[in-house]
Amino acid sequence: MIHTRVQSLLLEFGISEEPKGLAIGSRWSAGQGADVSVHSPIDGAQLASFAMATPEQVGQATSAARTAFASWRVVPAPVRGELVRRIGDRLRHHKSDLAELVSWETGKITQESLGEVQEMIDVCDFAVGLSRQLYGKTIASERPLHRLTEQWHPLGPIGVISAFNFPVAVWAWNAMVALVCGDPVVWKPSEKAALCGIACHAIAAGVAAEMPEAPPGLLSLVIGDAETGKAIADSPELPLVSATGSVPMGRDVAVRVAGRLGRSLLELGGNNGMIVAPSADLELATRSILFAAVGTCGQRCTSLRRLYVHESIADSLADQLRKLYARLPIGDPKSDGTLVGPLIDENAMVAMQTALAAARQQGGTVFAGEQVTEGVPAGGFYVRPAIVEIAADAAIVQQETFAPILYLMRYRDFDEAIAMHNGVPQGLASAILTNDVREAELFCSPAGSDCGIVNVNIGTSGAEIGGAFGGEKETGGGRESGSDSWKAYMRRATNTVNYSPELPLAQGIRFDLD
Known part of the structure; x- marks a missing residue:
């Protein structure tokens, strides 16, 4: 069963079937886990009920993301930015409908819901500009006729775990920046805001399907419980996991990701x-x-x-x-x-x-x-x-x-x-x-x-x-969205190019047989 008004909103986003727990690109699959009942905090009405994805199904999404990474990482960054520009335009078209869904599912007043969707649009604009500004440095070399530089390369598939209170904006902060940086995204939204996740994924995946440069596994959605979130944190195919939520959740994610020497970007308690x-x-x-x-x-x-x-x-x-x-x-x-x-x-x-x-x-x-x-x-x-x-x-x-x-x-x-x-x-x-x-x-x-x-x-x-968002101490130390937070989604390579006929070593070291 699905709430009549919510069903009509989902139709606006191109979702004509009952909600499903797993999506890889535009391909939707039924979850194989327990049912989740999504209720509106406004009046307690049930909005939808469907089967969640299992931890095992997370592997399907991460595998598809890893395959997508092989081609997406070599697509020119401005072309990757074009995908995000089109997603922003589609969000503009759906702004009022998506805001209404946010209100139904989280209880936000209309003005705050509209503001959250506008935040997504603004992040898209920011990321589009960023796609032409992924700058590295040229560094003065101590060796003659050498060039010392830094390059920033795509990191790999990114896991995003988001909370109910900002059910669409937090995903956009991460996903839009990750996309222009060359990274596919696997998203687990809060099961309390599952329909917002489904709507956002449908919008973005629909745009990606229209671009031949975008591989099918570029965007994935996994609706699941805490065990599904743990599977994302444990996945060696996700070099970075960005998690927003409680301090206990963040501690667990941090330990799991660190245990495999991955990176975690945490946005936790405020007070x-x-x-x-x-x-x-x-x-x-x-x-x-x-x-x-x-x-x-x-x-x-x-x-x-x-x-x-x-x-x-x-x-x-x-x-x-x-x-x-x-x-x-x-x-x-x-x-x-x-x-x-x-x-x-x-x-x-x-x-x-x-x-x-x-x-x-x-x-x-x-x-x-x-x-x-x-x-x-x-x-x-x-x-x-x-x-x-x-x-x-x-x-x-x-x-x-x-x-x-x-x-x-x-x-x-x-x-x-x-x-x-x-x-x-x-x-x-x-x-x-x-x-x-x-x-x-x-x-x-x-x-x-x-x-x-x-x-x-x-x-x-x-x-x-435009400013990096995040905090210190038990808040987790992560930074999302603006400033140079894009560096979290990339890996740095230091390049030394010798264009001389000699081979001087750094620090003046001599290592000659003569």
Whole structure:
């Protein structure tokens, strides 16, 4: 069975049959594993049910990708970029339909879903330009009449494991850059967002089928459970595995990939913090905090979870935030005016209530956070975002709960604020709201935030694709999308060319028989 509206959306993407668990290029195969039932967090309705792929079927995808690599790696990079350009154009055509599917399957409000698809389009544009900029270096040689250079070559098939909260954009960050770098892609989306994965694969594989240069196994999709993800991490045919999700999942992937001396690119927990200084523009601060803390119902990697406010303005800011939280429109994410949709499932709601109970036990004062049942679709798990005023040394602050919980803490001294901000295991996104240039620059300096993303006078959410995305410590250290993150998807070769009649050795070594 498949939900009527979802079925009509899939038809727009060229999918006329029941969903299947495995796709290699445009060839779809039934999964041989257990059934997965995909439900909408909006109202709990079943959207589809079908058999997942097995770990053994992962081998079919990786084998096809390895075969595709042999021809794709020698296709000129600008031609590879042309494939990505066409995928971007097809995404433009399907933007509203794909965004609607994202809302159905993840509960995102329409504006956020449209923004996620736009992010895919932007990444395509970025990757197209990148296809003519895979530059190496020319290095001064110490030997006469020698040329010393670096070249960047395609690495090989890439495994991508993505999470439910950004079901289409994270794949695009990886896949579009990997494609222009010369790498086939094997993708395992979250089974909670399987239909988004199926739709994206159908769009991209359909474009690839129209290009004679693109081999059949260039793009593969595997819908499966955690065991299927482990098979991807274990596969020696995938020299790089990019994984987005929880810290425990990332640890497992890292160990498995390292065990075969492969590379892993990890995007894991956030637990992101913000400092609000006495000089901050409080109107700007409240707007920044609101979107960062409650957008996507607190289910972003970059959601704001820890707020450190100077004691001189803490009462005023807390009062303003409580008033704004009380007015938040919560409900069907597809309805105009809704700003907060549902949590992904019951487990997420239970995790939120468990965290709030722990915060109370640890001396925190909780504002809101309750489940919402009136004025929302039945069957979904809707909550009112919570503000918790608590001491900075409370144990719960060290943990990331994937829900709209904002811990508000006070500080007196700026150095103290930085120390508290950095005193958690995670290190993804950070922000400071201040009009003091010294505080701003210190926060961005080596003595400031220890995160991969450091913002001034904006929130923690909403990273642009032109900058490399990722974080430090338990966040995993990976970088995706912009800047020079493309280097993760390639291998470097150092070339020395001797165009002299002599054979001088490096470091002045002499090795002669005479």
